[in-house]
Amino acid sequence: MLATMIATYVPSFHPDEHATDIWGTTLFDGRAAQRGYALNKMCYSFNDAANRDAFRHDPDGYCRKYGLDDAQLDAVRRRDVLALIAAGGNIYYLAKLAGIFGLNVQDIGAQQTGRSVEEFREFLRAAGD
Amino acid sequence: MATIVGGIGTSHIPAIGIAMAKQQCDEPYWRDFFEAYRPVRAWLDEVRPTVAVVVYNDHGLNFFLDKMPTFAVGAASQYRNADEGWGLPTLRPFRGHPELSWHVIEALAAANFDLTTCQEMLVDHGFVVPMQLLWPDTTSWPVRTIPIHVNTVQHPLPTPKRCLDFGEALGHAIESWPGDERVVVLGTGGLSHQLDGRRAGFINKPFDLFCMEKIVDEPELLARYTIRELVRLAGTQGPELVQWLVMRGALGGAVRKLESNYHVPISNTGSGLLLLERAA
Numbered sequence: 001m002l003a004t005m006i007a008t009y010v011p012s013f014h015p016d017e018h019a020t021d022i023w024g025t026t027l028f029d030g031r032a033a034q035r036g037y038a039l040n041k042m043c044y045s046f047n048d049a050a051n052r053d054a055f056r057h058d059p060d061g062y063c064r065k066y067g068l069d070d071a072q073l074d075a076v077r078r079r080d081v082l083a084l085i086a087a088g089g090n091i092y093y094l095a096k097l098a099g100i101f102g103l104n105v106q107d108i109g110a111q112q113t114g115r116s117v118e119e120f121r122e123f124l125r126a127a128g129d
Numbered sequence: 130m131a132t133i134v135g136g137i138g139t140s141h142i143p144a145i146g147i148a149m150a151k152q153q154c155d156e157p158y159w160r161d162f163f164e165a166y167r168p169v170r171a172w173l174d175e176v177r178p179t180v181a182v183v184v185y186n187d188h189g190l191n192f193f194l195d196k197m198p199t200f201a202v203g204a205a206s207q208y209r210n211a212d213e214g215w216g217l218p219t220l221r222p223f224r225g226h227p228e229l230s231w232h233v234i235e236a237l238a239a240a241n242f243d244l245t246t247c248q249e250m251l252v253d254h255g256f257v258v259p260m261q262l263l264w265p266d267t268t269s270w271p272v273r274t275i276p277i278h279v280n281t282v283q284h285p286l287p288t289p290k291r292c293l294d295f296g297e298a299l300g301h302a303i304e305s306w307p308g309d310e311r312v313v314v315l316g317t318g319g320l321s322h323q324l325d326g327r328r329a330g331f332i333n334k335p336f337d338l339f340c341m342e343k344i345v346d347e348p349e350l351l352a353r354y355t356i357r358e359l360v361r362l363a364g365t366q367g368p369e370l371v372q373w374l375v376m377r378g379a380l381g382g383a384v385r386k387l388e389s390n391y392h393v394p395i396s397n398t399g400s401g402l403l404l405l406e407r408a409a
Contacts, residue, residue, distance in 0.1 A: 022361050024327030029284035033194050044193045046214040082327070091325035091365075092188040092282060099215030104144075105397050109329040120330060127332035128393040 028090045036088020039076075042066035043093035052100050081108045131229070131306040134176045134313055136376040136384075137169060138344070138403035141185060141258045141317040143217055144396040149261055150218045162400065165390035166262055169404050172387060173263060178313035180226055181263075181272045182233075182303070184296075184375045185255030185317040186281040188213070191247075197283045198245035200295060202237070203276040204230035208252045217254055220261065226273040229306055233275065236302030242295055252276050259317045272313070279375060281318070281368050286356050292371035293352040296378020303379065316376025320391075322398035323364030330397055331364045337399040338391060340370060345386050345405065348377045366398075373403075383408035 026032065033040075042063065045051040055062040063073050075083035079101055084094050098108050110120035145162075148154060154163045190213050192198065208223045234246055256276050261267050277299075280286055287295070296314075303312050320337040323329055340363075343350050352374060359368045377384075388404035 022328070024329075025323070025360065025365060026326060027284045027357075027360065027365070028282065033283050037194065040189075040194055043214075044189055047190060047212055049212060052214065081325075085325055090189075090194070090282065095324075096189070096214035104215070105324055109324065109397055112325070112327060112329045123330050124332065124394040124397060127330075127334055127399065 026085065032088050032090070034088070036072075036090060038067045038069070039072045039084065039087060039089050040093040042068065043089070043096045046096040046100060055100060079103075079111075081112050131180075131303050131308055131310040131312055133300060133303055133379060133407070134178050134311045135172070135387075135404065135406045136314045136316065136380045137259075137263065137405070138316045138319075138341075138373045138376060138401055139259045139262060140319065140395060140398065140400040140402070141255045142396045142398055142400065143213075143215070143254045143258065146217050146254055146258045146261060149265070162392045162395055165388075165392065165402050168388050169402065170263060170265070172404060173313070176311065176313075178272055178311045180229065180275065180310045180312045181260070181315055182275045182277060182299070182312060182379070183252075183256050183259060183315045183317065184277045184279060184372045185259070185315075186369065186372065187278045188253055188255060188282065190253035191251040192278070194283060197280055198278065199280050199287050200242060201245040201247055201250075201278040202230060202234050203247050203250045203252075203274075204234060205248055205250055208250055208256075208274060208276060210253060210257045211251050213253055217257075220257060220267050221270070223252065223256075223260065223270055223274045226275055226310075229273075229303075229308070229310060230275050232306050233299065233302045236305055237295075237298055240298040240301070242298055250276060255317055259315050263315070277375070279372055281366070281371060284356070286368055287371065288352075288356065289354050289359070289371050289374055290352040293348055293374045293378040296375035297381065298378075299375065300379035300381050314376045314379045316373035318369030318372045319363070319367065320370065320399045320401045321363035322366045324397060325365055328364070332393055332397075332399045333363055333367075334391075334393055334399055336362045337393075337401060340373075341389060341391060341401050341403055344373060344377050344403070345384060348374060373401075377405070380405055380407055
């Protein structure tokens with residue numbers, strides 16, 4: 001089985017990198033990076049505790065300050081990780097936003113896969129069997 | 130001349146740093162994971178490296194998406210970490226080695242690698258977690274450091290082949306330094322994990338074990354993968370394997386495996402630990 005994992009060398013360029021043929025998977029490529037620039041820039045600002053407080057105080061105002069579009073604003077309001085990714089969010093930046101809501105990577109994994117956090121943890125654990 | 134005393138592949142998951150800060154290392158979830166680092170720390174105590182070259186990817190602390198270098202080398206006298214937004218405590222600054230950094234930069238450029246050079250560089254969990262795993266007494270770091278960032282955040286990423294070649298050139302660069310430094314190279318990150326999308330939580334234990342086996346004697350086999358294939362086999366963050374390939378490349382020809390451990394899951398990830406020494 002392992003032998004089938006080794007592919008012959010082929011150039012990895014595809015004209016549409018963002019959409020992949022891998023189920024449930026997108027690549028954060030140039031298209032996504034352009035689409036999500038304002039959103040990711042806002043999330044980057046959350047490295048600073050004062051900015052996290054400013055967001056907590058007025059989430060919509062803070063989003064508008066960074067120029068988020070309606071889809072991004074709506075996804076932030078709903079804390080909808082899949083929608084945030086569809087709107088160009090990069091998961092490392094979204095993790096900073098999720099941190100403000102007190103959500104860690106298991107919480108957002110559970111949300112994206114439609115599982116409870118407990119079910120998601122069990123799903124991860126089962127990967128070791 | 131400087132000597133490369135060995136290479137270590139290790140996870141850099143933020144949850145590890147948080148567990149260490151909360152002193153949870155003896156809890157059932159963590160015990161076996163941390164226990165596996167004991168012999169590696171004993172080896173470090175024995176060989177006493179003076180410099181750690183840490184290969185990792187920044188996750189949005191030092192580099193935003195306005196400028197995303199493919200390969201960036203630190204050339205500062207000191208590196209600090211900082212708030213990443215979700216609660217990892219900041220640690221004591223890390224001492225750099227700017228003279229060796231610039232030598233490495235010159236040598237890599239001469240070997241046709243085009244770099245970004247950083248005289249200021251915040252180091253995030255990708256750098257910090259491996260440092261504290263290997264040297265848990267964070268009140269005094271016993272090594273000087275050179276951080277090397279390899280982009281695995283925004284596609285296109287450098288190919289695995291390019292990263293193995295980069296590592297080989299890095300090894301030659303270190304060994305052409307006239308000082309008596311004893312250098313350990315850390316390849317950090319991985320192994321399989323996917324944080325984003327409906328496939329979140331994807332872990333591929335057989336593939337991780339396959340990579341940990343092949344990277345010892347046949348790294349060129351792993352270097353044949355495309356990034357897309359690594360995403361398919363190891364998840365969206367699985368391409369962090371390239372950081373390990375840089376480490377392996379730096380060791381050059383034949384190596385001996387001294388320690389190896391695989392633990393799953395740690396947070397959302399299949400976590401690998403590998404200690405390699407050059408075969409005599």
